[in-house]
Amino acid sequence: QRCGFGEVIYGEGKSAALITEIARRLLPQQREVLVTRCESQVAEQVANDFACHRYDDVARTLRLSESPLDAPSLEASSETSSANGSRVAVVCAGSTDLPVAREAAETLAWMGIRVDRIDDIGVAGPQRLLAVVDRLRLARAIVVVAGMEGALPSAVAGHVAVPVVAVPTSVGYGASLGGWTALLGMLTSCASNVSVVNIDAGFKGGYVAGLIASQGDPAC
Amino acid sequence: QRCGFGEVIYGEGKSAALITEIARRLLPQQREVLVTRCESQVAEQVANDFACHRYDDVARTLRLSESPLDAPSLEASSETSSANGSRVAVVCAGSTDLPVAREAAETLAWMGIRVDRIDDIGVAGPQRLLAVVDRLRLARAIVVVAGMEGALPSAVAGHVAVPVVAVPTSVGYGASLGGWTALLGMLTSCASNVSVVNIDAGFKGGYVAGLIASQGDPAC
Amino acid sequence: QRCGFGEVIYGEGKSAALITEIARRLLPQQREVLVTRCESQVAEQVANDFACHRYDDVARTLRLSESPLDAPSLEASSETSSANGSRVAVVCAGSTDLPVAREAAETLAWMGIRVDRIDDIGVAGPQRLLAVVDRLRLARAIVVVAGMEGALPSAVAGHVAVPVVAVPTSVGYGASLGGWTALLGMLTSCASNVSVVNIDAGFKGGYVAGLIASQGDPAC
Amino acid sequence: QRCGFGEVIYGEGKSAALITEIARRLLPQQREVLVTRCESQVAEQVANDFACHRYDDVARTLRLSESPLDAPSLEASSETSSANGSRVAVVCAGSTDLPVAREAAETLAWMGIRVDRIDDIGVAGPQRLLAVVDRLRLARAIVVVAGMEGALPSAVAGHVAVPVVAVPTSVGYGASLGGWTALLGMLTSCASNVSVVNIDAGFKGGYVAGLIASQGDPAC
Amino acid sequence: QRCGFGEVIYGEGKSAALITEIARRLLPQQREVLVTRCESQVAEQVANDFACHRYDDVARTLRLSESPLDAPSLEASSETSSANGSRVAVVCAGSTDLPVAREAAETLAWMGIRVDRIDDIGVAGPQRLLAVVDRLRLARAIVVVAGMEGALPSAVAGHVAVPVVAVPTSVGYGASLGGWTALLGMLTSCASNVSVVNIDAGFKGGYVAGLIASQGDPAC
Amino acid sequence: QRCGFGEVIYGEGKSAALITEIARRLLPQQREVLVTRCESQVAEQVANDFACHRYDDVARTLRLSESPLDAPSLEASSETSSANGSRVAVVCAGSTDLPVAREAAETLAWMGIRVDRIDDIGVAGPQRLLAVVDRLRLARAIVVVAGMEGALPSAVAGHVAVPVVAVPTSVGYGASLGGWTALLGMLTSCASNVSVVNIDAGFKGGYVAGLIASQGDPAC
Amino acid sequence: QRCGFGEVIYGEGKSAALITEIARRLLPQQREVLVTRCESQVAEQVANDFACHRYDDVARTLRLSESPLDAPSLEASSETSSANGSRVAVVCAGSTDLPVAREAAETLAWMGIRVDRIDDIGVAGPQRLLAVVDRLRLARAIVVVAGMEGALPSAVAGHVAVPVVAVPTSVGYGASLGGWTALLGMLTSCASNVSVVNIDAGFKGGYVAGLIASQGDPAC
């Protein structure tokens, strides 16, 4: 397995005991274990059992290791980032898309990949996207997270030459159909460089983008 | 009926004889009759019976009158238009959306309303929309016609302060769902100034926009 | 931005602190801020921070300002209104549609537009609509709010010559499909002057109607 | 079987030979056989074999008998009918709904029940329905045929005290969904006296209404 | 209004105060008021205000009057009923369909129509239906309530010559789709004498059946 | 592979040349090759190349072999069959379901399994099923083919103790949804012994039933 | 009823009293009664009334008898089972599918049929399935339980010659559609030996597989 990234535990509906047991079994083979969709109470119980841990309560992700965890390179605010040399950009349309975008970013941090995070650049305010185009062009792959009509991936993709991984979110009401409208819009994007993952699948969006960025890594 | 616009004949599935009969009945009460969804062979038969007529074979619309029809003000090409003072802009995303956009434009011409036509400014080529923003700001209402992911109405609406009437088209394949993806996207637009009509409903899009523009008409 | 109306905060899922922060940022640029989908407990906390405020617990809207808010011109009861000269009529089919109709009316009040409110004129009791046709003809745009089969916009539109903005509601059970049956019916309305917004989107219905009415305003 | 009405042949996809064979088998037990969804070429072949026959090329129905067929009491035009004492009214919203309405009327004629036929009274022209309310009140059951938003059954039902059988038609495009929008609207009708049959099911609509009218028949 | 049956209050989401107010307004014009979908706590509060009342906690219906309510003729158990001369039969497939069947029966009782109630005769136990065919043949109309695959109306309809009103219920899981599978099956019934109302619409099923039975009433 | 049955060629969209080539490749390993969904013109071309062949133009199946094909044991008419000892019964609801039932029967004949064929016993004529219950009880598995509301599998299953394989057909219109209503009904059957295959999948229905019957074969 | 298996009580929404009453009525005719979808509190109350009982809190099944219950032959762990001679294998894709797989296994135990249980062999880890192929080949029928994309039944079916009964589960999010994606995938399986039951229908999957295995039982 060239540049493989180990296994991930899907936390939904698993007890703290079960997560601990699976993580214990995995740790000898991989430096760090990622748990996704992990509620804070469960995370607290699990964390006690491991030397090093990091829980993100927005993303609901838990990272576990026996050696110190790297400080994450991701910067949540769009104003301050000097993301020169970043490998993957993770952008989102509105503030309600944040948890999914953070799950993508934490997944990339777990993979050891540099991340540039940009929030709240939905298409209704077109100048916001225009202001960050140069930063987006530094990335080897871009994760775009959006709910409602899901138009942001098309808009981003028109400005760059790298693969865009679109992640629809279940944000919205009525005709949003719990994320289906965004999913459908992303699948029919008129931009050629867009592929799509499941609704709210921040983990998968981050993972695929991380794999793409790794293809350019001479060490792999 | 203040500034009313007369009746329109929905041509789909009607014989030439039936259309002629209805048009004859309507003409005493209104200067000009519009027939929509009218096939060219049917139009040819109907036209013979009226002093003045205009058939648009892209829009599949037929206009009938006993007095000369105004030369339409609409200009199909985006390059040459000096649309200062235009009342309604009709824009579309791709060349396959053209028949629906033309149906909207012919409807507006029949209403006696000035039109500015702009084609092929889909979101995948973002600079194309930016280049026409000034023209769009001259309109009192904008009809936006788009298929696929239907993102153009949101993108246009972010640049203007007038009502945008979104018309989804059945262009596309697979996840386009015969226009439903565009329709859903337009209904969930994050822009506040967007309302929506039925799939491929160029007539209705044009009619509603024409009514809106007429609200600002001191003669009404 | 000619006759623009400022930004609106979508309150769903936002904390009181976040709403307060955004409203504080917006107030220097606009006289009054509107918050939609705002729960009463959140509204109470936010309101304390502003000199002037008005919370409508049916509409779940909150208006915030540093200068006194105009007394709203809307009158909820259909009996007493002398709505001569009103600009936008907001009607609804049944008493369960009330919250959505009120959200539309509060949005129009925030825009500074005169409103005529008429309730409970669903198609099953045909004489109720006939009794208010004259009042409806005074409006420059009409918002029609209805659930179940969503037939009211067609019925209203047949009596007037101005744009009707139809707002489907999620009222009903079984084949109502959470508002989809009403939405579909409104999109396929056989009346030409009907356009549609998202399910339960009282804000958008009011906003679009307000924009339409403003087109006739010589000050814009 | 009290006041039973014999068997009916569903003609779709059946050969002339097969229809003839089934009709021959049924005729000894019932005075007259009805074939629905029967194409004209098939009908022509079948008719030759029977002493008496009547084919309606709008309804695509064929009636077969060995004894003379009653002249049908139905009158297709709304202007001339003096339908005093009629038992079932069959109304439709637009001219494209005609074939389904005629199938219902022919079914009722085959059942020996008096019919009053009224066309083109869709909700967008509200005065058309008001003009025929008195005629509608003479019926013991009413079949209402409508496509698009399917609002006519609710509108009719509000004016009468007898059962309304609603028949949705597949007329329309886009959000009409091949008759589903009309079907859904009819199922969620806010009028209590409406029940529904399948899309384009003119036969069933007529048959159920005929059965209802027969309940009041002292001979049954 | 020949043999009309007064108005009914749809209780869902209405406060006790509002229901009381509407009922007070209606009582002068009708002997008895029916409230459907009324929770027991609400019913208790409302009942106190009226001289005579009857609440059915399975059907969730409340009947209100100022004069004594007739003892209902309906008998819930299939074993003991001697329903000779009954006017409407109300049958259901399984015990989970009971609340909907009871709502239909209470509606008929409120209309003053004799009812025969038969439970638990679903198609998987075919001898159960065969055992009650004679009783079913005594009715002028039959309400059939069923969830899951909704096959019972077809099976019942094959044994009788009167109209069957089918009421699908939301009972079941997975492919039951909350009642849609039953609804679709009923709409496509191969029996000619079946019409359909909304999912869980016991009120409407009972009301339509009651109207049908009344057509045979010489007093109307 | 104990009692395996060889490969089958799905003929849809394959040329005669391609089918011939694949069949030639398979014949050395299996006594007989089955081609399903094979149009008659294609079948004619293919058949010429093989010593023995049998084409069923209702089922659109083609059987190919180099040694004589067993005369099929199946009897299409329900009157004459003396199906004592039959292994699988194949029943269908109406005459339009015939092609699918025949595809199932031909598949079983190809597997060398005795078949009892019974047609036209749909639930609307309940006595027709009752008349054949004894024959059905002789089978080790039953294939039930039905369109419209798809109620027949439940009705059959209530009379027997063996597995019923339900095959929905795309017969019907409107709410039949091209076979989906039948499929949904079969999946939610209240009988425990029913499993389901794809719409119009006569081959699969026959194949699974044949496998089940083979479980009781001491030779396997 | 040759080798029949008695009646089963569907516990959902039934009170302890009702379950006890039905079970009491059934026990004289069958050795053991199975209750499915039974919550633990209800089970506790019911169990007290019977001499012998077994409640499985993962499957939510309750078995009741007056004579001692056989110790179940099923073994939940895939490591230790020496399932020589087993009759039905019950496999599942992931740990979240466990409750449904257990319901199938308990149903088979109630039928007196030997079971081999194998967990967590989803297609994403292909070597896990390969490792158990020999065990699977010992079964007369296989129940395959899977959520998400539901690919496991096809993968299993490619390795065996017996009927596979596929049970989709509602595990997953977004495009999993509450089990519909798995259900659709199983219905369109390219393997010939797969039939399908309802979402989460562990009982039905087990019951049909048990019936199939019984066909090979010389005692039946």
Added chain:
Amino acid sequence: QRCGFGEVIYGEGKSAALITEIARRLLPQQREVLVTRCESQVAEQVANDFACHRYDDVARTLRLSESPLDAPSLEASSETSSANGSRVAVVCAGSTDLPVAREAAETLAWMGIRVDRIDDIGVAGPQRLLAVVDRLRLARAIVVVAGMEGALPSAVAGHVAVPVVAVPTSVGYGASLGGWTALLGMLTSCASNVSVVNIDAGFKGGYVAGLIASQGDPAC
């Protein structure tokens, strides 16, 4: 635009004249133009106008240039390929998926990327995939094309560490839903390295995979 790949013409519904005109406009800026969804008659007319051209009648793609086109490196047969060093593998499940797989391969050839083509390795024959795992591990990205239940991408993804781009096809009938079942299955794949494009979108699948493979190209 680093390593950009020029524009592509979507041929569906475009005339030969229009395609020629667009291609002429594009050629000065890019070495070669790709036209997708181009019918053979149209292609023939267009090709005459260009010095060099290649039309693939399975993929329905047309490549146009003024300088000689590279001989494509792709090899359609799985037997003969010595695909050492290939960059992208394009695999498909069945022979009906071929046109889509070929569109992907032609797109990659147009991008100048080496391709390894492998056909007919659907999950029902598990040994076929196992036989090519080593070849698949040589690729930097894999396009997997599949219809029906769409399980192949998950199965492939379990064997490799690079991104898999899944392309659903509209092959199949009934529950295949024109490709939706495959699309849904791919979106819910339990493998982490799978992203998805639209139904039948061979072009997009190839384009995204080509972009991914280019990320590892030191020249970009």
